[in-house]
Amino acid sequence: MTTPSPSADPSPLFDAAERAAVYRAIALRRDMxxxxxxPPLPDELLERLLQAAHAAPSVGLMQPWRFMRLSSPAWRERLFxxxxxxxxxxxxxxDERGAEFLRLKVEGLRDCAELLAVVLAPDDGTVxxxxxxxxEMAWCSAACAVQNLWLAARAENLGLGWVSMFDPPELARALALPEGAEPLGLxxxxxxxxxxxxPMLEETGWRHARPLREMLMAPPPL
Structure with a gap:
């Protein structure tokens, strides 16, 4: 993946404290x-967070992510x-876990300070x-942008929750997306x-994360 050139400190090296802060943000990130x-976030804070998202890597530098601000009460009521x-x-x-699922809180549309949609842009022909x-590579690139936003929000002591429960064509119509664009999340x-x-699903006993060792695959013999 290709990453835009950073505009921060010209020194490319992290000291121990900076390195620890990065790992801490990763460890403490939660799907809230x-x-x-x-009240709405200050414009300069929201822009800082979106700039972090926009610094994400993308395949072929295609940058397929688009963000739409939907924080007004009218939009929240429209999307709920x-x-x-x-x-x-x-x-x-x-089935049998349905009632248990309904007791879980799965979104914060009406409560959060800001509501954004992340949208996959129409294909620009990048090869x-x-x-x-x-x-698939467009989806992966957009997911990297959301992860950047998630980590930046955590570093700003703000929560972020990715809501994926919606019918994509219905949400696309509600947002009047152009042909070829699709919503990936609220x-x-x-x-x-x-x-x-x-993670909330662990706190509630819904599911437990598996250890890293179970995610490591051995290659076949050559």
Whole structure:
């Protein structure tokens, strides 16, 4: 992946404290669902966070991410039923765990300081690095931008939650997206009452993370 040239300190080396801060932000990042009702974020803070997202690597420098600010009460009310309908469909698909699922808080659309949509832009024809996986590499690039935003938000002591429960065509129509664009998520962003000690699904006993050793695959013999 290709990363735009940074515009920060010209020294490329991290000292021990800076290195520790990066690893700490990664370790303490959480997918947040509980937010404190708050005023909109200052414009300069929101721009700083979006600049962090925009510094993400992207295949062929295609930068396929687009962000849409949807923080007004009218937009929240417009989008909430779309998310709620998918929440109900998810519960139905979970069979015996459906009632347990419905007790979980899965979004903060009405509570967060800012609500953003992350959208995959129409294909711009980039071939470099994505000839065999054109859509997949666009998705991966956009996901890198969200991860940058997530880590920057955590460093600013703000929570971020990625809401993926929606019908993509319905949300695309609601946002009047151009042909070829598709929504990837609704991002709830803002102050939180506390950061979860563990990922929320672990705290609630829904699921537990697996150790790194289970994710390491041995190559076949040559």
């Amino acid at each position: 669902r509980h937010f404190m009702p708050s 039923p779309i998310v709620e309908a998918e929440r109900q469909r998810t519960a139905a698909a979970l 470099f690095g994505r000839l065999s996986q054109p859509r 991002l709830c962003l803002g102050p939180v009452p506390r950061f979860y000690d563990q």
